[in-house]
Amino acid sequence: MTPDERHRYFDQATRVVVKAGSNILTGENGLNLTVVRSISKEICQLMERGLEVLFVSSGAMACGTKKMDMKQRPAELPQRQAVAAVGQAGLILAYEKAFAKHGRQVAQILLTGDDLSSRKRYLNARNTLYTLLSWKVVPVINENDTVAVEEIKFGDNDNLAAMIALLMDAHLLINLTDIDGLFDKDPRSHADAKRVETVTAVTRSLEQAAGRMPGALGTGGMMSKIQAAKKATCSGVPVVIANGRRKNILTDLFAGKPVGTFFLPTEQKLCSRKRWIAYSLKTRGTLTVDEGAAGAIVHKGKSLLPGGITSVSGDFSHGAPVDILSASGEHLGIGLVNYSAAEIRAIKGLKTGLIEKTLGAKPYDEVVHRNNLVLV
Numbered sequence: 001m002t003p004d005e006r007h008r009y010f011d012q013a014t015r016v017v018v019k020a021g022s023n024i025l026t027g028e029n030g031l032n033l034t035v036v037r038s039i040s041k042e043i044c045q046l047m048e049r050g051l052e053v054l055f056v057s058s059g060a061m062a063c064g065t066k067k068m069d070m071k072q073r074p075a076e077l078p079q080r081q082a083v084a085a086v087g088q089a090g091l092i093l094a095y096e097k098a099f100a101k102h103g104r105q106v107a108q109i110l111l112t113g114d115d116l117s118s119r120k121r122y123l124n125a126r127n128t129l130y131t132l133l134s135w136k137v138v139p140v141i142n143e144n145d146t147v148a149v150e151e152i153k154f155g156d157n158d159n160l161a162a163m164i165a166l167l168m169d170a171h172l173l174i175n176l177t178d179i180d181g182l183f184d185k186d187p188r189s190h191a192d193a194k195r196v197e198t199v200t201a202v203t204r205s206l207e208q209a210a211g212r213m214p215g216a217l218g219t220g221g222m223m224s225k226i227q228a229a230k231k232a233t234c235s236g237v238p239v240v241i242a243n244g245r246r247k248n249i250l251t252d253l254f255a256g257k258p259v260g261t262f263f264l265p266t267e268q269k270l271c272s273r274k275r276w277i278a279y280s281l282k283t284r285g286t287l288t289v290d291e292g293a294a295g296a297i298v299h300k301g302k303s304l305l306p307g308g309i310t311s312v313s314g315d316f317s318h319g320a321p322v323d324i325l326s327a328s329g330e331h332l333g334i335g336l337v338n339y340s341a342a343e344i345r346a347i348k349g350l351k352t353g354l355i356e357k358t359l360g361a362k363p364y365d366e367v368v369h370r371n372n373l374v375l376v
């Protein structure tokens, strides 16, 4: 990609998601107000140029931990949630003040994964965000840590930011962290690690290069940023990972400076139904398939038939989202099943012609139809 091509993505973007991570937002005595103010100022400058900005900010837990005089995040869930509640108040207050200096209002949006997996709440969130953008109010978005338990969590704000980019049809996702971009190895353990300038496709080896271990205050490390970049780019949204501590970082990015790591969008985009299957739903179980079935679904664009399934885990009913794994445990994709877990246990390994004999009826040939299957 030439510098001009990269610059064009920034030039053409009119709606962007900016995400700021805990590491850059936290200072010795709680929130790092210098960073809060500089990012707020830069977002306002983008808005002056006519851009719509959705801002995903971490930092509630890190801010609450300091406020409660704790040395580190508490280990137990209720305490972690309570700490986030304390910190979120401080966080939004700091943004209110910082944005007010530039004549802008902010709105607090707290979401869980559940909110986007229910169609009704998904639309409500979208309508509210659209209204805020039309009012030129800055939505400051965070996971609703107070109620989010494992089953309904986005997991981390990198993934939340990607979901917001898809929900709002953003043109660009800018992920601001405490490092200059993605490095080809974890720079904490490899002194020779080099910054990657451009990523054309998020491959498995790239995923492996990214460390899972976050910085002192982050969640998910580079791994969750890459997963989030994959979600966004597969849906046509380019992503930049850049250093949010760098002065004028947003201005420099939009001016075309070659900072950070740029992830190009894929040419083939997932349609919105497949995005919803892949990213908004929590899977309820797994189907492990043999080599023949793996090849058929990955390389030949086929549906998953009972004959190729070797094992089933979980207890789910028909219509549920499940993970599909290869014999070696590799994650191949996510699909909506036509049969319940109990039914699939009864028909796994069988030829399609034996479904009716085994179950007494054969509503479908496929366990997962191609249209309801997303490869990852």
Ligand SMILES: Nc1ncnc2c1ncn2[C@@H]1O[C@H](COP(=O)(O)OP(=O)(O)O)[C@@H](O)[C@H]1O
Residues within 6 Å of the ligand: 020, 021, 022, 023, 024, 058, 176, 177, 178, 179, 181, 182, 183, 184, 185, 186, 187, 188, 209, 210, 211, 212, 213, 214, 215, 216, 217, 218, 219, 220, 221, 222, 223
């Ligand atoms: N390959 C890599 N390239 C860049 N950073 C990496 C890599 N692997 C691990 N990291 C670490 O990931 C950290 C950023 O992740 P995280 O702490 O979750 O940040 P944030 O709070 O911004 O979400 C960096 O500080 C860096 O030490």
Ligand SMILES: N[C@@H](CCC(=O)OP(=O)(O)O)C(=O)O
Residues within 6 Å of the ligand: 020, 021, 022, 023, 057, 058, 059, 060, 061, 062, 084, 142, 143, 145, 155, 156, 157, 158, 214, 217, 218, 219, 220, 221
């Ligand atoms: N919702 C949490 C942030 C979780 C998170 O993903 O943090 P980070 O990896 O720093 O973006 C908080 O506000 O503390």
